[in-house]
Amino acid sequence: MRVAGVQLGVEGGAVADNVESAVERVRAAAADGADLVVLPELFDVGYFAFDSYARAAESLAGDRLSRFAAVAADADVNVLAGTVVEDLAASAADGIDVPAEAGLANAAVLFDRDGERRLVYRKRHLFGYGSEETDRMVPGERVPVVDLEGVRVGVTTCYDLRFPEQFREMAAAGVDCVLVPSAWPYPRVEHWRTLGRARAIENLAYVATVNGSGAFESDALCGRTTVYDPWGTTLASVGEEPTTVTAEIDPERAAAVREEFPALRDRR
Template sequence: MRVALCQVAATADPAHNLALVRDGVTTAARAGARLVVLPEATMARFGTRLRDVAEPLDGPWASAVRETAAASGVTVVVGMFTPGSDGDRVRNTLLVTGPGCDTRYDKLHLFDAYGSRESDTVEPGGRTVVVDVDGVRVGLATCYDVRFPALFTALASAGAEVVALPASWGDGPGKAEQWDLLVRARALDATTVVVACDQAEPRAAGLEPVPGAANGIGRSCVVSPLGEVRDRLGAAPGVLLADLDVAEVRAVRARLPVLEHLRAVPAVARTTTDRPG
């Protein structure tokens, strides 16, 4: 299966960002891609008032993405914001739409770290999602989810051979190195291919970053089930194409059956001394 990672730099304007989606999907489809992955927060970048842009999945923005995917005959994974259940917060949603597939994944783990409080404006999701794309099982995760290995092993245990990981990764000391390490570690943990698509670094796209927001650093990449980076983009917008062979995933799992060996972790003993009797 050919996959395209469309690394874009979203703005605060959903209409402008929809044009980026259309251009990326059209370019990817012409290059033979069957799965097109765009970043988290493609609908509107972080630093935007999210309640003002959030729309339901039958709203105009998602409907336009759906029409673009249908016209190109590809499956699209793209980050948007949908209304939450409490009226005050939104959901950080991945829309997944294409031939025989139309669903959502709402980000499970919210970025309350490094001084950020995503949970102030975003409501967490409550389910994991694996979809079928041309017979390949694709799991879904979003940005901060990459710091939680159990999600990736759960997706793999549910049949995922590939995990699509849209992101809008925050910049800062050591953050690029953490991104590189984490995407590789999660691929190896779960013996899956990870296709990680981040927002482009704003200045590399001719934009000013939003102070204090997770703007993206680029570095979108494709990682093998043994944690090897097969290809990577730089900081600027671009499209990365990769041909995935799920037979490799199955071969790796036959040699390294960590999913079969996975056990529930027992409770930690409170004593450091075991006494007979």
């Protein structure tokens, strides 16, 4: 499976423009041969645009995500719209299972080539350091894994990288590749590089860390979208400018690495 991580330049609060840019980038990646396109965290509103969260929030069955479902089907590509601001009450009214009856969630949605919703992941670890996410969002509870064209895929989001137990849950479920849409800022660049690689090494799985690009008043995203293989080797990586990163995900290689170096079997 060829995965494309879209390091999108995100403008805080400019939802319509951000969505248009994301749609164009998804179509371009599909035209270049991607099987799966991954968008960064809160690509619709911008992570640090806290006061815009409520205005931007929609149901997961709303117009914005329905557009990405349509693009996935039209471009014949799998798309992780990850993440957007979800209005939990609106999602519940549309018959979607939610962790709370009201509030907002930081939600990633995976659509297949038919535009069908295959996975919903709501960020489990909300970031409180210099951020209003913990005040404005409801944490998720589940760590879903799905089979997508022969690859077992899991999703986490940004700050989740600091909590290895969550990745262990996915490893126990046989995940081949973990997608990590993020809005990781400066100055913690070395944390970003180290944690993504560590999660790949310790779980013997591919890890694709897909960051945004751009500045938000006093904060700026560090970019550096990277795909690691199950040995923690960098397959593809970029700097801070908007671009798209592509790499091949091979589930047979993940299985072979685990067979060759069966560390997961030695846990006590």
